[in-house]
Amino acid sequence: MRIDAHHHFWHLAARAGHWPPATLGPIYRDFGPADFEPLLEQCGIDGTVLVQSLPDSQDTGFLLELAERHSFIRGVVGWADLKAPHAPQTIDALARHPKLKALRPMLQDLADDNWIDGPALRPAITAMLANDLAFDALVVPRQLPGLVAFARRYPGLRIVIDHAAKPLIAIRQLEPWRSAMNDLAKLENVHCKLSGLWTEAPPETDFAAFEPYVETLFRLFGTHRLLWGSDWPVQRLATHFGGYAGWLAACEKYCDQYARNEDKDAVFGGNAYRFYRLEE
Template sequence: MKRIDAHQHFWRLAERAGSWPPAELTAIYRDFLPQDLVPQLAAHGIDGTVLVQSMPSVADTEFLLHAAKASPFVLGVVGWVDLKAADAAWQIASLAEDSKLKGLRPMLQDLDDERWIDDPALKPAIEAMLLCGLSFDALVLPRHLPALLAFAQRYPALRIVIDHAAKPPIASGEHASWAADLRQLAALPQVYCKLSGMVTEAGLGWTLADLQPYASVVLEAFGPGRVIWGSDWPVVNLASDYAGWIEASARLIGGLSEQERAQVLGLNAIRFYHLD
């Protein structure tokens, strides 16, 4: 079985100029670089990863592309471009000259405007993404899902994956409105969902029973053919660790067939991100 970690990060604090993470998040307030992840991949039989941006800057994307070039296990990078910038199409085409760039991710969760993504002004950037064969990672909270639905309906040819299942409010146990909005997006065949980030939303002291209802919605709505597993390392360390999430996610998908588990744990990422 080919195993892909389709959501991990690298960063150097010295280059983040006060950006997230803050110092009080001691578990992740340090540099995280390729040599830190290699032992985890080896221990758990992970064949490759998708490296995802964590800061809204082209400089960060260039740093990730450089890291990917020096790290054979990084099969693809999801970067960042200001999709409403006047030169967004040019920036996208320029970055996409690097074959490791597989997608882009605006940090929608940090934007005050919930409808930012539902804007025709994005058309030149999205057309450039389509021309370059790039996908779209949606870093959203549940409140952003209606606007994301409108965006996805406008661009049916754009491959979209919802990061961390849209960060449902697992800690508070709320469920209904998130599930209804997620199911509407799942009805669109180009939309996928990542099984990742759940323990962080559940918080310290989480149990499998806390996660199960949310994972069940994701698997039922998208089916095993459109769910993509990721660790969200090192952010996962806020509430667990790599091994803990590996064990929990294995139990969450334990009811799937061997072929379905192979899809969730690697094949879907390879197809979605056009990984080599």
């Protein structure tokens, strides 16, 4: 089973004042299942994980409603205010939906790099563990030390790093990103998504610029803890490198290059199926 472990849907009418801005023409419109299903059929993708893109409970409700109506959506990563006094009750209620598989605070937008590591989160994380929910970590490189501390604090929590923590490919900076990712990869509860890399570099970037980052991910996480995702429709911002099919083909080539004798199918479905506890 092939799984796209990371994509989005949105209605602009519900996003007033939020990203994306009108200047991002390729993604400044509504995106829904009718736009996406032809790509899945073309590329032989059997199911997907739909991920929140607003820190808003109504957005999570919208995604869960879509998941009820479209069987290809195997799981939803939602949002909840994890530091709210009522967070455990909110999480318990969300977890009653069979397709709610994980929660994602939008950490990359927070000024406090250590927001994630502190006792204020404990009631919410306890509720997530009790409901067998995973944690999507949307972080940037400066936030990785805080994520390391958080992951050590909760070794029983399944954590996946979205978009490989958005390394600074545009300026070809490997450190301290690589060292922090090495620390995270030593923790067995931490996984990583092979997604979102093309949109971290300008159009003039050559393909060789991506290779040190991809090689690092395969070396650190292996094929047993990497999950392939498209990050569609955000991926449309990088069509100068290739569309949906192009990103999939590039990642298949990376897998051939860096994981010659390992279980490549796991990267493109098996790991997502296991990590998110997806249903057939």
